[in-house]
Amino acid sequence: MVDNPTLERATARAMRRLVPFLLLMYVLSFLDRANIGFAKDAFQASAGISNAAYALGAGLFFLTYAAFEIPSNLIMHRVGAKIWMCRIMVTWGLVSAAMMFTQGEYSFYALRLLLGAAEAGFFPGVILYVTYWFPQAKRGQILGMFYFGAPLSFIIGAPLSGYLLELHGFHGLEGWQWMFMIEGLLASAVGVWAFWYLDDKPADAKWMPADERKALVAAIAAEDSVKESHGHAGLKTAFTNPRILHFVLIYFLIQMSVYGVVFYLPTQVAALLGTKVGFKVGLVTAIPWVCAMFATFFIPRLADQMRQHRILAAITLFVSGAGIAVSAGASPAIALVALCFAAAGFIAVQPLFWTFPTQYLGGVAAAAGIALINAMGALGGFFAPNVKNWADASFGAPAGLYVLACTTMIGVVAILLLGGASKSAATKAATARGDR
Template identity: 45%
Template structure:
């Protein structure tokens, strides 16, 4: 009983201190990453960009993101999450604001390339940071609370981007330039807050009692004992079959996400609505996804089950995205796209509980970075493919079907690799000590 009370108290404090800030930071990051999809509604015509050129520019972000992900996470371990995450936010905010200077294909490619380098390491760094603070049994809910920023950013960003793009001509700037400038400011302003609020380890948490720190240390140590114990160097992990398979799986999983986030504004615009209306319509699937993500993560923690909670939403995503390309009525297409959005955003936090459960403790930070960087190559491959297919066929349908196909491959691989691992169900007493009081008291 005492451990349950300590669990509830400690996790409530961690949740309230870190999650609102990390959530806000990720909203800013996600908005700066995908608002190029809204810019395309007018920027492509004004700059003479083809769908293929836009796809290359949207996706080239992920080449430097891929190349620098692992080095960034290793530097985060060396210098601490507090300093490194603040550095990432400041640099990406400045470069996102610099998108106002885009004048054609070359400058578009160059700035997206630099933006990927600036943001590399942010997401896996946060996932690793949470693994240092949150016991495994509560990690699904906490991770869902953080990842909720993605659909929420799209819910906020859709209407906001639509309204900012109505500022066309003011101050001699295009609407899309105003959008890039205004939406870059939160990242710059949040950087000093990260330095002030974050702590690199529970030992530095002056806001926890001695008993809470002791409970947290014991619980995290128990989680570490259950994890694999073999030791591999960070670069050797690049040849680890499990890490590579998880990277391939994440390629298909996150590709479903980027397919929605980058191209949904253009798909919705084809419904015959205005730019402003497009912002509000695109918010609908992401609003449903936001509700589903937090509910599904809580359900997974409460039932202490991971496998079904990962596979079912991914299947729904593949069905919804594929179905949206096979029907004509805009309302029905929006329903199916909403199903797809619910599925992919509900699956993501469950997926990110997997690496820390199957990788050695000493390899978790590097493993997460490798999986994330390999998976995020889909941002380049899928964006380029969708743009090229759009130019060839005049439709987004073929590109969305390709992305859904990659997602189906990921489902198949996950079925195979998650059959007989303890991560699928958490049946230990320790899980009860963490999950139950947290589900009752922490919000």
């Protein structure tokens, strides 16, 4: 039986050590895949890229990202996080910085494809890494804190990107070139730091007292043994279990709502304000992400306390879909408020979602299954801008936002259709740990 006070101390110590660094990594990850939204107008005008080419290039990232997710996560499961996270961050940072050399549609397409391949495995790698370090009962709030990275990347990154865009002509470079270069090289620098800072598993943590380390290792092992006893830890499970396909569908629909808004939010805010994208628009664009950060802090904690992750996830995603729909046809002030609800919903729902597959899968099935869910779900990031562009071109703006709102509501239904197996698995894991 695990000494629970010792386990609590171990979990708190690991949280203080690891979560801020994982958060920093995610901030840079989200910023480097989405900063194209800030550069959209200036970048298109300078590089000669049409709206259709922009939508295609923004989405191409997710094709190679999805293609390399599973092999990347399996490699990390074998070689460890510190080596593989370093490799991922250094290469994606260099490719992101190379976006400054874009000239025309084809170089844009090529660099977005390379960026997807370089970054593949980062996000599912972090989710997998969390399962190595934190018991199931704590993962909702841990993942909630990790998900601060998405809103923080805009709270910090929106004004930063807006400022860098205003460096037009400095040392002969355009503002969007400065933005890609500086933000990309930051990611590479943090990647080098990750090699020296991260430990692969609790057993390697010399910074943790021996009794805490032993308690944490025992708790994680107990949960893994429950998953193995139910046949949810083998590689075959990741590809043949219908429940995994259900998770894939949910995550795909969530990602459509995320990236359908993210890639166009700066220009949408600029249109609401009647100005071009710059520092002012960057500051206003940060407002929805401040709301998202608060929602991501409180909602996963509430779900952990109430043990109602599924219901709260459905409500949260419903609010997001409603926000997207209202923002499409409202006055500027109401539209901005609606975007706050949309951003808060589609960010806060994601840590709730990841508690479902992480308590269901273990071992190599977790490595492959989490990567598969993220890979197939991330294809929503490819379809979202292209579906939005098609709907707007076919029916006139803002038809694309209404389509995205509808797909979000389908995601709500898919979450509600999840069965009760998750609760049963959580109860068995708690029994195996010796909780009372």
